[in-house]
Amino acid sequence: MNRHRIQRLGxxxxxxxxxxxxxxxxxxxxxxxxxxxxxxxxxxxxxxPSQGMKAGGILPAIVGTLWLLGGTALICIPVxxxxxxxxxxxxxDTWFTRAIRLAIVNLAGIPSIVYGLFGLGLFVLFLRLGTSxxxxxxxxxxxxIPVITSTSEEAxxxxxxxxRTVSASLGGTRWQGIRRIVLPQALPGIITGIILGxxxxxxxxxxxxxxxxxxxxxxxxxxxxxPTMALPYHLYVIxxxxxxxxxxxxxxxxxxxxxxxxxxxxxxxxxxxxFRRRRQW
Amino acid sequence: xxxxRWSEFAVESLIRVLGFSTVGLxxxxxxxxxxxxxxxxxxxxxxxxxxRAWYPTFGSFGILPLVLGSVLVTVTAIAIALPLGLATAVxxxxxxxxxxxxxxKPMIEVLAGIPSVVLGFFGMTxxxxxxxxxxxxxxxxxxxxxxxxxxxxxxxTLISVAEDALDAxxxxxxxxxxxxxxxxxxxxxxxxxxxxxxxxxxxxxxxxGRAIGExxxxxxxxxxxxxxxxxxxALLRPVRTMTATVAAEMGEVAKGxxxxxxxxxxxxxxxxxxFAINMTAARAIFAKRRRGGLx
Numbered sequence: 270m271n272r273h274r275i276q277r278l279g280x281x282x283x284x285x286x287x288x289x290x291x292x293x294x295x296x297x298x299x300x301x302x303x304x305x306x307x308x309x310x311x312x313x314x315x316x317x318p319s320q321g322m323k324a325g326g327i328l329p330a331i332v333g334t335l336w337l338l339g340g341t342a343l344i345c346i347p348v349x350x351x352x353x354x355x356x357x358x359x360x361x362d363t364w365f366t367r368a369i370r371l372a373i374v375n376l377a378g379i380p381s382i383v384y385g386l387f388g389l390g391l392f393v394l395f396l397r398l399g400t401s402x403x404x405x406x407x408x409x410x411x412x413x414i415p416v417i418t419s420t421s422e423e424a425x426x427x428x429x430x431x432x433r434t435v436s437a438s439l440g441g442t443r444w445q446g447i448r449r450i451v452l453p454q455a456l457p458g459i460i461t462g463i464i465l466g467x468x469x470x471x472x473x474x475x476x477x478x479x480x481x482x483x484x485x486x487x488x489x490x491x492x493x494x495x496p497t498m499a500l501p502y503h504l505y506v507i508x509x510x511x512x513x514x515x516x517x518x519x520x521x522x523x524x525x526x527x528x529x530x531x532x533x534x535x536x537x538x539x540x541x542x543x544f545r546r547r548r549q550w
Numbered sequence: 551x552x553x554x555r556w557s558e559f560a561v562e563s564l565i566r567v568l569g570f571s572t573v574g575l576x577x578x579x580x581x582x583x584x585x586x587x588x589x590x591x592x593x594x595x596x597x598x599x600x601x602r603a604w605y606p607t608f609g610s611f612g613i614l615p616l617v618l619g620s621v622l623v624t625v626t627a628i629a630i631a632l633p634l635g636l637a638t639a640v641x642x643x644x645x646x647x648x649x650x651x652x653x654x655k656p657m658i659e660v661l662a663g664i665p666s667v668v669l670g671f672f673g674m675t676x677x678x679x680x681x682x683x684x685x686x687x688x689x690x691x692x693x694x695x696x697x698x699x700x701x702x703x704x705x706x707t708l709i710s711v712a713e714d715a716l717d718a719x720x721x722x723x724x725x726x727x728x729x730x731x732x733x734x735x736x737x738x739x740x741x742x743x744x745x746x747x748x749x750x751x752x753x754x755x756x757x758x759g760r761a762i763g764e765x766x767x768x769x770x771x772x773x774x775x776x777x778x779x780x781x782x783x784a785l786l787r788p789v790r791t792m793t794a795t796v797a798a799e800m801g802e803v804a805k806g807x808x809x810x811x812x813x814x815x816x817x818x819x820x821x822x823x824x825f826a827i828n829m830t831a832a833r834a835i836f837a838k839r840r841r842g843g844l845x
Contacts, residue, residue, distance in 0.1 A: 272733050272735075272736065273733060275733075275735060276733045276734060276735035276736075279735045279739075280641075280645050280735070282637070283637040283638070283640050283641040283645055284641055284645070284646075286633075286634050286637030286638050286641065287637070287638045287641045287642070287646070287650075287654060289634060290634060290635070290638045290658070290702075290705055290709070291653075291654060291657045291658075293702060294657050294658075294660060294661045294664075294702075295657075296676075297664065297668070297669065297672045298660070298664075300672070300676065301668070301672070347568070348568050348571060351564065351565050351568030351569070352568045352569050352571065352572060354565050354568075354569075355565045355566055355568060355569025355570075356569060359562070359565065359566065359569065360569060365570075367836070368573055369569060369570065369572055369573055370832070370836065371829065371832055372572040372573040372575070372576045373572050374828050374829075374831070374832040374835075375576055375824075375825055375828045375829065375832070376572060376575060376576055377828075378756070378759045378760070378763070378824050378825075378827065378828035379579065379763070379821065379824055379825075380762070380763025380764070380765065380793060380820050380821075380824055381666075381763065381764075381765055382763070382765040382793045382796050382797050382817070382820070383579070383583070383763070383817050383820050383821050383824075384579075385796075385797070385800075386583065386586070386796065386800070386813070386814055386817040387578075387579045387582050387583065387817075389800070390582040390583070390585065390586045390814070391578070391582050394805065395582070411575055411579075414572065414575070415572070418572065442558055443558075443562075444558045444561055444562060445558075465663075468663055469663070471665075472663070472664070472665025472666065472667070472668070473665070473666070474665075474666065474667050474765075474766045475666075475765040475766055475793070475797055478797055478800070478801065479800050479801060501665050501666075501667045501668075501766075502667075504667045504668070504671060505667050505670075505766060505770070508667075508670075508671050508674060508770065509674075509770060516675075519671065519675075523668050523671050523672075526665055526667070526668060527664065527665075527668055530663050530664065530665060531660065531663065533663075534659065534660060534663045538656065538659070
């Protein structure tokens, strides 16, 4: 066979592989959107579940996920971004800096269920926080820190070194240069990283299984020490633990979770591309 | 002026502490797993713990079926994902026209963002019935169903790291290949991919680390039968992974019981496996980065 024909065949083959990768993604999203859309109305979003969760809405799961997101953000943003500033601006290439980088790669790779075990051992039992929003948020935050640190570090490093030199030449201290010049320039990248990290946390179930998620609660959580329902755990519960669950409710819940995650994804992408186009360096 | 010196010193010290915190966190996680998991060794004889039967209610805590279950599901998933992901990375980097790349990249990001429970739900409602019908298995909740879902969960990592590896091959290699009269296709498979080999291996390892730690989707679609997956058709039968065992059973055990310690011990095994995988992958990445680009 002619080698140019082989090339054409090969290109078709790798193209087909890409289709095989992407088609199921469309299938997942489309099937959930199509079957879930009919379940969603204002009542579904704004009322408590009723009749053993087979009817009514999923309000407590939505509210719970927002609580968890807020709690996680509060903890992981300062730690993650602070770590990134250290790595990008202060760390020298020593064995200790390398240890930090290895730690970040490893943190990012620890299975989510192991985070769940750790959260149970440290926050719930050792620190006696009980199964609570606080314990679950702390667990999710630790899982999110490596994502935020590595993306923020990249964003801070991308700011040209001249910005720092000019700031120093005008008499600014190192921290002033970072705070007034470097961080504002790196902000879009940092925000993108934060959103991507939180998006992952929003969809996680395993870390909150034993640290804060509740099967069913008759009222909304009031303090950080209450346990809470959450969208991903709720989806797990109504698909595997409750027999005779109407499919519509399952698809509706899956769709809300998917919409939350995808809209965060879109926001991150828009911020990134908007500022990349406007950037002047 | 003195005041601002002090606040500057305080801020910089705080940033240093935050920078160091990640090392502390990894150590803390390991310490707490050991603290809660090691007692199992004094409560259960080692041959029992490494045995072939996991029946906690009858005092059998053999983790072998769970380890093999995880290995079976993960290795199968990577065996499917590696050719698929490498071909996609080659397509995106080397072959695809601009518009196709603009569609593919965001779609793969979407896949990376889909929560594990949602994929598990899809697996239960769509993939499992399909597996049961096409492969004629007794139930759709089998090891292969889990592997198929895991394949797609591993693909985003695999594709993006493999892409970086291909990207890091110097342009001169490409030019040299083409100048020798090779077609673009020949250059890709005989020059660029071999040059990116170690980066592609790293991609597969990171994806494997992801896959072996995946919990919810796997628990929802593999049927969760804690039996030794050693028959020739083990892929077509239900299986139980380490992660699913912890997730399913931890909610019901008494704190401080042998069963509780045993589940933490499984956590130690998972931690050590993923730590080893990520350490090796990270070394490869850092070593290559110092030489300019992952290859």
